[in-house]
Amino acid sequence: MSCSDALGVDTNKGGFNYDDYAVVLKSYVDDAGMVNYKNLKADSEKLRTFVTSMSKLDPNGFNKWGKKEKIAFWLNAYNAFTLKVIIDNYPIKPSFLKSWYYPKNSIRQIKGVWDKVRFNVMGRDL
Template structure:
């Protein structure tokens, strides 16, 4: 279930309501004052239609394989559908976005992050071997979303993580690296978001980049994503019972255990193991030539 930290309609994307500073909106006056945004949100009470994900679905079906790897060369040769979707993201009216249920908002923001990441990769010719080889890709490069220039960090940290109490987004945001969760072959939608996030989390934690248990060595290792964003899980589950020997990671470990078979779940919750984080492979999540 999606848990929302703030029920303020996300007209906050218009910069006047959320400070997206070094990682977010470009300079210049915000198109709304707080009072104007409040009036707009009161008018937009009936949900308006969600953004058509058709062009983005066409991209994902065309260039993403069953393991979540991407044929970037093919996408670079024919980016028309991706650019069509990105253009629609830029033209999306904030009032329309604000009228949607929270699940639809989250789905749109995840899709935007992943689509912008794809565009950032194919903008380089030749394609870089790692997203980390693209200067400013997260903090400085801006993408048009609802008429505002936002960075990838702005979308993830200042909007998704700040405004929604939903740690499963970390199984859905794909930063184009081998150690990222797999990119889905379908767009996220509000109607299917719960199923999609559950499936994404299950797939991620069933993979060696999400969780690695070695019973013989007595170790449990998990993705560094759980370390980088460690505060998101206790915030979502503040009453998590301690895992023996691993109190600091209890909320994360209890979250992970929910998605694993009974034998692994019992091991994780029992606490009798050495805990560590997996190395992170930043090589591009590209299909083999």
């Protein structure tokens, strides 16, 4: 379930298309919330298309959205970026030192994930 669904947001009203992301979630996330990263990496075109579409979003149009639409957008963006950074580094190669603190398959094992990895949203690198 996307954050748009959870918040009861009409995605067509906001003017942003979540269809590719919805297919990704339906295809690669099970009912328990577990992601099949191996298969998602092998078939990542829809996720990449969705991530790219966020870079092309017009900020002026975004500013006209309601509060719920904006929250849903940012939550979906964060989750989509997280999926992308994981599949870009999948399978995750654990660091010896970090393995003492974090699981070997944790996103925290990905070097620079919190301070160097950037994504473009509405034409701005974040």
